[in-house]
Amino acid sequence: MPRIPNDRNPDNTMALLFEGYNFISDRCRRFDSDLFETRLLLEKTICMTGPEAARLFYDEELFQRQGAAPKRMQKTLFGTPGVQGLDGEAHRHRKAMFMSLMTPESIRRLAELTSQSWLTDIGEWERHRELVLFDHVRRVLCRAVCEWAGVPLPQEDVERRADEFEAMIDGAGGMGLRFRQGVRARKRVEAWIGGLIEQVRGGAWKPPEDSALGLIAGHRDLDGNLLEPWVAAVEVINVLRPTVAVSRYVVFAALALHRHPENREILQAGGEEDLENFLHEVRRFYPFFPFVAARVRKSFEWKGYFFPEGTRVLLDLYGTNHDPRTWEAPQEFRPERFRRRDINPWNFIPQGGGDHYENHRCAGEWITIELMKVAVRHLCRSMTYEVPMQNLQIRFSRIPAIPESRFVISNVRRCPDPAP
DSSP, X not given: OOOOOBOOSXXXXXXXXXXXXXXXXHHHHHXXXXXXXXXXXXXXXXXXXXXXXXXXXXXXXXXXXXXXXXXXXXXIIIOTTOGGGOOHHHHHXXXXXHHTTOOHHHHHHHHHHHHHHXXXXXXXXXXXXXXXXXXHHXXXXXXXXXXXXXXXXXXXXXXXXXXXHHHHHHXXXXXXXXXXXXXXXXXXXXXXXXXXXXXXXXXXXXXXXXXXXXXXXXXXXXXXXXXXXXXXXXXXXXXXXXXXXXXXXXXXXXXXXXXXXHHHHHHHTTOHHHHHXXXXXXXXXXXXXXXXXXXXXXXXXXXXXXXXXXXXXXXXXXXXXXXXXXXXXXXXXXGGGXXXXXXXXXXXXBTBOSOTTTSSSOTTHHHHHHHHHHHHHIIIIIEEEEOOSOOOOOOTTXXXXXXXXXXXXXXXXXXXXXXX
């Protein structure tokens, strides 16, 4: 039996922090292999990249999520115990609750709320000589998703809550102050949403029954029990936080429009297929989250390699989306590549792979796409703006990545006939 290629450094945690998104794919190229073994946080870890590895990784009989996510991510990004750490029938039951929110009508309503929120804020943006797009977009999204989810959010609290959601996202990949800010933000948000869960169950607040807050507050597990209030709070946050995180993709879309202005003319013409191809290429090309984690449920062999039970495994999302075996010239921004029909849930995995209902693929992926459409339509048709000189470098050692300047725009003006 061949041995999995081994990076023999005693521990590669610091290398991962310095190399970020390229950590797995660079070593796979060095070993000429789709996988290698290393130690991260002193624990034996198998890292994998590529479509075949993705197909393997989402085999629920071989891998589980329970105990896979590092504690620091649970304290900031995911919370405990949320849907990301469930397996088997418990996961499918909880995931079905989330997917019930993802009907076309429901997503359309969220898109409409986001568009209204965006148009409202353009008037305020016009009063700024310059503004940081990333900061303002996450407020637009926070306001819209809270209204959609049935979560009461006074206007004076929008900025604070949007910043707390961002701290949770940013803290997941940070050290020191970034991490501590993420932990504190999660505690504050869980207390806020947990209090709302208690109000809903006590009758003091009545959100729409089909809203995220109403649905999750009344959700029962496989044993017929209501979720504990703090668990329900974590799951409501698992609707709100990823929606606010779409602000990163919006900034990357604005950056792509700036660096590839020929796409603006195409998108202004209004072709839906061209818009979707552009957004998919933004999600493929730019770094979002670098990898996902699981543990081997039971020992098995794959391509002659042995995977021991309990071993932590990381799947390379960014590297798989840049795998030259799937993508021609993967380091070039080419939206037209998505005119192909051989894109599948294993070679295009910006938000995880597999099936949305059965696997751990992001339940909010369809929301991400629709809200990006709203944003790009407004950037191309509802407003004009300038992009002043700034530092637009993306450091791949920073997880999650964002342009250094967070994308500054100036001289915003609303168009007389904004996009619908």
